[in-house]
Amino acid sequence: MQEKKTDHFRRRLLPACAAMALAFAVPATALAQAWPTRPVKILVGFPPGGVADIMARSMAPLMSETLGQPVVVESRAGANGNVAADAVAKAPADGYTLAMTSTGIESVNPYLFSRMPFDPAKDLAPVAAAGRIQLFLTARPGLPASDVESFVRYAKAHPGKLSFGSAGSGSTPHLVGELFKQSAGIYAVHVPYRGAAPALQDLLASQIDFFFDPGISFANVRAGKLKMLAVASGQRSPLFPEVPTLAERGYKNMDYDTWFGLFAPAATPPEVRQRLNEAANKALANEGLRSRFREVGGEATPMTAEAFKGIARKEAVVFGQLIKDRDIQAD
Known part of the structure; x- marks a missing residue:
């Protein structure tokens, strides 16, 4: 008798469990299909007119389609991307607030700042890569050097006399400059600026001697106002095919592009993050967008969120140690 009751209970319980499982599965599917129901905001972690801003504003209308x-873009610059990223980390995890910033938010800032208002590894989730920007070793016209070899010889003959600018302490152009100094065995004084644009202006005015340009000096190079000596990348730029890479000149560990992408609050549902990744990758396949990226020395890089995360992890190994060894601190 007891066995019959048990069997009867099981026959009633199994359909009920199946119905409950279906009920829990439906919301995730429904969420992916229904989202978004209102505008999506992208907070750009760097100044207006910069590469990150250009990327975000190029992607926004295509993602909107x-x-x-x-998809609206808002500037929230400051603290090497921390201001925008902190706002996103503390935003509701619903996919409606994203950050456009560099991988440095995870690979640099935790080592650069003595205190972080959030934990990038725990509070943010990568959504999609946007693109990578090559860095160009660019020098003032009056510097008596026409290539990397003569530049290094001059720097060694005048230790501490040269200065180089960057978009700020801990920015990729700064760290690549430090890596180059280390690799070439030269010494130059770092001058941090609040953005690449003011650094370029001082380079044109010969207030500094060189900098690793993130793609804003092209017009001045073509006009003969600046010298482009090399590319700190694994390949030459199609915009300046005659300019060699640093690796070609013997500096094998100088392949460091600046990577930008979209981040969301860590608890954002996976289904929403996947929709955002698909929308971003579709935008990055657009030839008009790819052409715009190339104008500033960039390359659109559609990929999975996991692959984008891997780039930050790889950078952290090199940049984290460099920041420690050189005692680099935030401005």
């Missing part, structure tokens, strides 16, 4: 909702 795919998502069916406006």
Whole structure:
């Protein structure tokens, strides 16, 4: 008798469990299909007119077409991307607030700042890569050097006399400059600026001697106002095919592009993050967007969120140690 009751209970319980499982599965599917129902905001962690800003504003209208909702871009610059990233880390985890920033938010800032207002590894989730920017070793016209070899010889003959600018302490152009100094065995004084644009202006005015340009000096190079000596990348730039890479000149560990991408609050549902990744990758396949990226020395890089995360992890090994060894601190 007891066995019959048990069998009867099981026959009633199994369909009920199946129904409950289906009920829990439906919300995730429904969320992926229904989202978004209102505008999506992208907070750019760097100044207006910079590469990150250009990337975000190029991607926004194309992502909007795919998502069916406006994608608006807002500047939230400061603290090497921390201001925008902190706002996103503390935003509701619903996919409506994203950060456009560099991989340095995870590979540099935790080592650079003595205190972080959030934990990038725990509070943010990568959504999609946007693109990578090559860095160009660019010098003032009056510097008596026409190539990397003569530049290094001059720097060694005048230790401490040269200065180089960057978009700020801990920015990729700064760290690549430090890596180059280390690799070439030269010494130059670092001058941090609040953005690459003011660094370029001082280079044109010969207030500094060189900098690793993130793609804003092209017009001045073509006009003969500046010298482009090399590319700190694994390949030559199609915009300046005659300019060699540092690796070609014997500096084998100088392949460091600046990577930018979209980040969301860590608890954002996976289904929403996947929709954002698909919308971003579709935008990055657009030839008009790819052409715009190339104008500033960039390359659109559609990929999975996991692959983008891997780039930050790889950078952290090199940059984290460099920041420690050189005692680099935030401005």
